[in-house]
Amino acid sequence: MSNPSTAPEEAQTIPTGGSGAPGFLRRAGRVIGICLLALVVLIATAWGALAIYYSNLPGETLRTIAAAAFSLGTAAAFIFLKRRWRTLAIFACVFGMLIVWYFLIPASNDRDWQPDVAVLATADINGNQVTIHNVRNLDYKTETDFTPRYYDKTLNLDDLNSVDFINVYWGSPAIAHVMVSFGFAGKDYVCMSIETRKEKGEGYSTIKGFFRQFEVYNVVADERDLIRVRTNYRNPMEDVYVYRTRMPIENQRKLFLDYLREVNELARKPEWYNTVTDNCTTGVLRHIQSYGGRAKYNWKILLSGYSGEYAYELKAFDTGLPFEELRRLGHVNERAHAAGDAENFSQKIREGMPMPTPLSMEAFRKHD
Numbered sequence: 001m002s003n004p005s006t007a008p009e010e011a012q013t014i015p016t017g018g019s020g021a022p023g024f025l026r027r028a029g030r031v032i033g034i035c036l037l038a039l040v041v042l043i044a045t046a047w048g049a050l051a052i053y054y055s056n057l058p059g060e061t062l063r064t065i066a067a068a069a070f071s072l073g074t075a076a077a078f079i080f081l082k083r084r085w086r087t088l089a090i091f092a093c094v095f096g097m098l099i100v101w102y103f104l105i106p107a108s109n110d111r112d113w114q115p116d117v118a119v120l121a122t123a124d125i126n127g128n129q130v131t132i133h134n135v136r137n138l139d140y141k142t143e144t145d146f147t148p149r150y151y152d153k154t155l156n157l158d159d160l161n162s163v164d165f166i167n168v169y170w171g172s173p174a175i176a177h178v179m180v181s182f183g184f185a186g187k188d189y190v191c192m193s194i195e196t197r198k199e200k201g202e203g204y205s206t207i208k209g210f211f212r213q214f215e216v217y218n219v220v221a222d223e224r225d226l227i228r229v230r231t232n233y234r235n236p237m238e239d240v241y242v243y244r245t246r247m248p249i250e251n252q253r254k255l256f257l258d259y260l261r262e263v264n265e266l267a268r269k270p271e272w273y274n275t276v277t278d279n280c281t282t283g284v285l286r287h288i289q290s291y292g293g294r295a296k297y298n299w300k301i302l303l304s305g306y307s308g309e310y311a312y313e314l315k316a317f318d319t320g321l322p323f324e325e326l327r328r329l330g331h332v333n334e335r336a337h338a339a340g341d342a343e344n345f346s347q348k349i350r351e352g353m354p355m356p357t358p359l360s361m362e363a364f365r366k367h368d
Contacts (some may be wrong), residue, residue, distance in 0.1 A: 039086070040079075044095050045074045051102045054211035080323045107215045107270040117147055117197045120267045121220035123260040128157040130260065132190065137222035143233045159184040160256060160354070165284075165316070166191070167308045168230055169239045173290040176305040178281045181223060181242070181346075182256050191226045192259050193219040194283035196273050209275035216273045216283075218263045224345045231336035241330040242349065243308055245316050246356035248364045254291035262287070281307055318356035329353050 053067040074091060081087045109120065121134045131154045139147040162183035167176040181191040196204055197217035208214070219226060230238040247255070273279065281304040288295050295301075300310035312323045321329075332349040339348035 009279060039087070041074070041078070041091065044091075045071055048095060048098050050075075050207070051098065051211055054208055054213055055102065056105050058121065064225045065312070071225070084331075102212070105212055107212075107272050109215070109267070111197075111268045114198050114200050114202070116146070117195070117217045117219075119148070119150055121263050122267050123217065123255070123263055130155050130157060132220055132260070134188065135220055135222060137225045138229070140225075140229055140233045143229060143235070153188070153190065155184050155188060155190070157253055157256070159188075160252050161185060161249065161358070163245045163252050163255060165243045165245055165308065165311055166227070166304070167241045167243070169241075169305060170234075170236070172305065174303040174305040176302055176307065178284050178307055179226060180255075180284055180287075182252070183346075185348070189223050191219075191221050191223045193221065193226050195219055206275050209273060209279075209297075212272045214273040215270045216278060218259070218266055220263060224341060227332065227349065228336055228339075228345065229334045232340075237333065238333050239329055240336070241308065242332050242353065243311065243317050243326060243330050244350075244353060244355050245311070246318060246359050247316065248359045248361050250304050250361055251291050251293070251364065252358070255287055257292045258287045276302070280304070318354055321354065326354075 049067040049071045052070055053063045053071050055063060057063045057066060077087050077091065078084065087313070110255070116136075116138060120132050121132060121136070123133070124131045131152060133152050134150045135153045137149050137151065139149050160182060164181040164183065166179040166181060168179065169176050179191055179193040181189050184188050186342060195217045196209065196214035198204065205213070227240055227242075231240050271278070276282075281301055282297070282362055284307075285297060285301055295310070298310070300306040306325070309323055311317060312319065312326070316325075317326055329352060333350045335351060336345075339345045342348060
């Protein structure tokens with residue numbers, strides 16, 4: 001028989017196993033939380049410094065000093081002040097005031113603009129008749145040497161019978177500029193391009209595009225301008241692909257009118273361009289969604305070079321041909337070179353391209 005008096009002692013020696021686990025998890029969670037907070041502060045500080053540097057404060061020197069002071073002041077506060085939670089609260093308040101100030105910086109239509117974006121288009125809509133003022137058709141000698149040329153164009157909405165989606169590539173296949181062209185009875189074409197409105201001496205910068213440096217500019221132009229400058233005059237030449245959509249006539253009209261609404265709105269109240277949230281591709285997406293289009297924001301919109309493929313997947317194009325065949329037929333560079341400044345430029349660049357029959361609204365809704 002065992003000695004009963006030893007049982008409690010033996011029981012006391014049995015390992016409890018994992019008694020330190022809750023404490024370890026708490027410590028690990030605390031470390032992870034601190035690291036995440038530090039990352040948030042780091043990102044917020046970097047964004048704040050860039051927002052200050054690219055702000056409307058007068059003079060590059062002042063902007064540089066202010067951005068550096070914000071960054072160094074934040075670092076010093078977290079390094080030397082003992083009460084970190086109080087420091088974090090103060091930082092949150094300062095950063096909040098920075099955000100409020102930044103988003104109150106107004107866009108403007110009154111700057112010393114580059115000649116190609118100096119004139120704003122506007123539109124008068126009277127029933128089915130639309131008159132667009134200042135349709136751009138620059139007379140190019142080179143990309144930067146041109147004679148400004150604008151005209152007014154009166155169109156009947158009953159003649160609107162095609163919408164074409166245009167992708168422009170200059171390097172990476174993942175990034176493209178996106179334009180939309182509206183055709184009237186196969187004769188008149190009006191091309192819309194959402195771009196940055198740059199001042200004289202100012203160049204485009206992706207980083208600056210995040211920080212309210214460019215106003216949005218809706219180019220309303222002749223295709224001999226918007227397409228030909230890219231195929232015939234830019235160096236290096238850009239690749240232009242035109243895709244003919246089968247958008248229902250009713251939606252074509254809604255899309256066109258929504259573009260004109262924004263053209264007039266921007267002439268009255270300018271807005272800021274943003275590299276990710278308000279650019280050439282998201283602008284097209286916003287207009288399409290205005291009439292209930294199926295397109296959604298996704299990685300093929302973010303990487304705009306795949307936006308044509310995305311539209312094909314949504315059956316916006318003629319799916320009777322493979323996408324690569326549509327892409328080959330839609331490459332207009334050679335035809336644009338041959339057409340030159342011909343009056344029928346738009347017809348010539350579309351030679352050999354299939355023109356799908358627009359969907360009925362019933363068929364369109366069945367795709368939803």
